[in-house]
Amino acid sequence: MYRMLEINLKTGETKVIDISELFSKFIGGTGVLTYLAIKELTKELDPLSPQAPIYFGIGPFNSYFPSASKTIAIFKSPLTGDLGESHAGGRLSMAMFAAGFHVIKITGKAEKPVYLSIDNEQVNLIPCRSLWGRSALSVERILREKEDSRKGKKSILRIGPAGERLSPISSVTVDASRHFGRLGLGAVFGSKNLKAIVISGNRYAPITNKKEYQAFYNELFKDLAFSENTYKYRDLGTSVNVIPLSKIHSLPTRNFSQGFFESAERISGEFFAENFLAQQISCSHCPIGCIHVATLRELFADPHMYKTIKVSYDHELIYSIGSNLSISRADEILKLLQFIERQGWDAISIGVVLAWATEAFQKGIIGLSHTENLALSFGDSQTYLSALEHIASGTNEFYRDLERGVYYCAKKYGGEEFAMHFNRNEAPGYMTGPNAFVGYAVGVRHSHLDCAGYSVDQKFLGRQQDIEKEVRMMYEESLWRMVTNSLVTCLFARGTYTPNVVEKGLKLLGYDVDLQWLSKASRLIHGMKYVLKERLGFDFSNLNLPGKLTKVYTGRGMMTTEDFKERIEIYERLISQDKQIAKEQIA
Ligand code: SF4
Numbered sequence: 001m002y003r004m005l006e007i008n009l010k011t012g013e014t015k016v017i018d019i020s021e022l023f024s025k026f027i028g029g030t031g032v033l034t035y036l037a038i039k040e041l042t043k044e045l046d047p048l049s050p051q052a053p054i055y056f057g058i059g060p061f062n063s064y065f066p067s068a069s070k071t072i073a074i075f076k077s078p079l080t081g082d083l084g085e086s087h088a089g090g091r092l093s094m095a096m097f098a099a100g101f102h103v104i105k106i107t108g109k110a111e112k113p114v115y116l117s118i119d120n121e122q123v124n125l126i127p128c129r130s131l132w133g134r135s136a137l138s139v140e141r142i143l144r145e146k147e148d149s150r151k152g153k154k155s156i157l158r159i160g161p162a163g164e165r166l167s168p169i170s171s172v173t174v175d176a177s178r179h180f181g182r183l184g185l186g187a188v189f190g191s192k193n194l195k196a197i198v199i200s201g202n203r204y205a206p207i208t209n210k211k212e213y214q215a216f217y218n219e220l221f222k223d224l225a226f227s228e229n230t231y232k233y234r235d236l237g238t239s240v241n242v243i244p245l246s247k248i249h250s251l252p253t254r255n256f257s258q259g260f261f262e263s264a265e266r267i268s269g270e271f272f273a274e275n276f277l278a279q280q281i282s283c284s285h286c287p288i289g290c291i292h293v294a295t296l297r298e299l300f301a302d303p304h305m306y307k308t309i310k311v312s313y314d315h316e317l318i319y320s321i322g323s324n325l326s327i328s329r330a331d332e333i334l335k336l337l338q339f340i341e342r343q344g345w346d347a348i349s350i351g352v353v354l355a356w357a358t359e360a361f362q363k364g365i366i367g368l369s370h371t372e373n374l375a376l377s378f379g380d381s382q383t384y385l386s387a388l389e390h391i392a393s394g395t396n397e398f399y400r401d402l403e404r405g406v407y408y409c410a411k412k413y414g415g416e417e418f419a420m421h422f423n424r425n426e427a428p429g430y431m432t433g434p435n436a437f438v439g440y441a442v443g444v445r446h447s448h449l450d451c452a453g454y455s456v457d458q459k460f461l462g463r464q465q466d467i468e469k470e471v472r473m474m475y476e477e478s479l480w481r482m483v484t485n486s487l488v489t490c491l492f493a494r495g496t497y498t499p500n501v502v503e504k505g506l507k508l509l510g511y512d513v514d515l516q517w518l519s520k521a522s523r524l525i526h527g528m529k530y531v532l533k534e535r536l537g538f539d540f541s542n543l544n545l546p547g548k549l550t551k552v553y554t555g556r557g558m559m560t561t562e563d564f565k566e567r568i569e570i571y572e573r574l575i576s577q578d579k580q581i582a583k584e585q586i587a
Helices: 020-026 029-038 092-099 136-146 185-191 210-226 228-235 237-247 269-275 315-321 330-343 347-362 381-393 397-402 406-413 434-442 453-459 467-487 499-508 515-535 561-586
Strands: 003-008 014-018 054-057 071-076 083-088 103-107 114-119 122-127 153-158 172-174 178-180 194-201 277-281 291-301 305-313
Touching: 020 029, 020 515, 029 054, 029 071, 029 103, 029 467, 029 515, 054 185, 071 092, 071 185, 083 172, 083 185, 083 515, 092 153, 092 194, 136 153, 136 172, 136 194, 136 330, 172 185, 185 194, 210 228, 210 499, 228 237, 237 269, 237 291, 237 315, 269 277, 269 291, 269 315, 269 330, 291 330, 305 315, 305 330, 315 330, 315 347, 330 347, 330 381, 347 381, 347 397, 347 406, 381 397, 397 406, 434 453, 434 467, 434 561, 453 467, 467 499, 467 515, 467 561, 499 515, 515 561
Parallel strands: 003 103, 114 194
Antiparallel strands: 003 014, 054 071, 054 103, 071 083, 083 178, 114 122, 153 172, 153 194, 172 178, 277 291, 291 305
16 A cells, blocks of 8 residues: 655644555656645745645655665745755655655644654654754754664655755755755755654565565666666766766866866866775665765864864766866865755755856956955855855845845846756756757756756767757656656666566566556656646746857857757657646546
8 A cells, every 4th residue: 555644744733645546547756746746736836835745755666676765855946936856865765665655745834943753653743943053964963863762764854054044945965965955845844944854664565476576676686786787876976977078078167168177087086086985875775876975084173183074976066066166176175065065055056056156256247245355266165165154144135145046146136148047947067968958948857867968968979960859869768757756766777677677567566567558657747747837837938048058169069049949849849748648637
């Protein structure tokens, strides 16, 4: 049975609902949550109001199969006003399963700061005034010790001060260094006076056909743990991309002014591994282990008192705080990341905001009166650290605005041409060419992970373009991700979870499905996403390419606005049938 736990933070009331029927129609994870959200998210709903729901969801593969280790969060984004969807790893999916819930829905607003405690069927709201104001890192330490006696699987989610300040670029941190990073879930927590969630349980996955299951499991495990498909994640992690992207002019540098970073080698995955890597860790039940954690020694008192800090890193963080700010020292990047992690900002977004502010300063759009006499300059990490301290302290209006995201800042102060966002979401770290940018614009959550446009660009490097074919490849990738995000497997395991493997896995779990059913389900879920997005105000005809990107050389050369628009029109045409399917089936 698939169950949803509903919690009202105002009243403390809880309800458990059987949602097995929804799992049989929409698979689970993103499919089920989108169906639930479509009933509740409206254009008028204030994302930071008590009524705004937060959904967490897992799918049928979580706890049964390896690398099905992610959890989906769906909410209304305070950053974009559009669908908020974010994915995180850690131990959360196993803890939700162990507690007996595939979906958790949270509404209401607690009168005072609380943390939500779920331990199997026991649900409590625990006042935590003393945790309010504390960093996302220290809260985890405190709650881990406090809840140490719990048995079974346990996961801890929390926000930092940025979420408490309702910053729409704030994240929710999950366990060790995993995040619901994008689109402002941290602010939604903060608006509900919800500082943290501790969830635990000791239910285990029942297996019926043990022999067949074990054989299938072993095949999956072997492929995930040892195959070429996952080697790069196990070895250097996604930061293996830094040098190759720079070589093909696709590594955003100095606020997307160029795709080549002259110091790429000094901030590469190889350099981090050789000089700072202390540990590789994994989300629960994942044999890939892509999470790379560095140690940083820091003097905290003269003359010889040092502390050791652990900071995780990956490609996106190295781009946003490294090349895009022109910081070429790995230790300086780690120091900034540590500050960001404590505050609980989305590292991509805050990096893009700092890059915009630097260019705005260089162009005289903002001045020393805005920055409290800081001369923002690419490559100057000490000044960036001071700027982050000002943002965290809310020193003045300008610094308070910076944590509202780059779209807001550019609208207010100017510099929209070089505000690097797509549909108000700060841009990820690939400037491979047209499909990367179109993918950010049209993707269901405006992320590089929606339809992998960056990968399509790389497949067409040096080849004649075929716009229709390229856009169709992105569309088909996005469709299949509706299935994997409903199961909910990690995208880094996508080489293993092919359609035939997924079909076999679902059959083993008792689903009566075939490839045709999966294809139909993917189109239905895809269509639902766009029906929901359009209800919230998303409009293909409003999508814009930041002007600056028509003036820089990308992996596939120069980009034009006409090319961007043409690809968007094709994408819109491709999804129109999916929307129709969704409208008919959920009417
Ligand atoms: S590949 Fe990495 S992010 Fe994905 S589940 Fe495994 S450890 Fe987590």
